[in-house]
Amino acid sequence: MTTQTQDPIINLYRDSFPDFARMIRRMGGSLDEAKDAFHDALLIYMEKERAGRLHVHSSPTAYLLGTAKICWLHARGKTTALPESFDPAEDTGDGADEREQSLLESLVRSGRKCMELLKAFYYDHCSMQDIAARFGFNGRRSATVQKYKCLEKVREEITKTKAYA
Structure with missing residues (x-):
């Protein structure tokens, strides 16, 4: 039996990153790209959480994986420019x-x-x-x-x- 760390961010990282790394590998990306995108997404997640602006409609893992995928696609030049604090659930296109x-x-x-x-x-x-x-x-x-x-x-x-x- 493994000991689960009390820090929810560490648990979220431990539970989410392997799935994200596999997804990026299947999409032709490298482990370093996966790490960079995932770390950027984790910073976005923590920043929004601290500011009280984190609105997760599914699960924290799904939110983090979606944000990390957007960061990875952005870094690969496959999306238009997005701010680092982009939240797909909050974007309405207005303004x-x-x-x-x-x-x-x-x-x-x-x-x-x-x-x-x-x-x-x-x-x-x-x-x-x-x-x-x-x-x-x-x-x-x-x-x-x-x-x-x-x-x-x-x-x-x-x-x-x-x-x-």
Whole structure:
């Protein structure tokens, strides 16, 4: 019998990630791509949970898997641009142009280096190792941390404008 950890996020990760990794492998993706997309989705999940804006209509696992799949497709260039805090259940399509403009303005306010780093990852599909070399970071882990910090800057700017509230 295995001991179940009390932290629900760890349990959610443990229960959900293997299924997601298998799905991504079947769709032609790599384990690293699955990890990156799943971690981004987990950050979105935790951010919405902390802000009290998490509205799960099925199960937390289904919500997380759906969000992770959107993140993976986005990273592969198979979807249009989505904000990191996109919730498929909340998107109505109303005011999309205004939200896109607001998102673009938030990206610009986050700074040129952040914009270039996020563009390299999400649109140019550069690996974290390539991003580390391009931006002069010590390694893949440093690039990942910088990407996270940039996403946080953008989220902060979005929160200020309340475009996605």
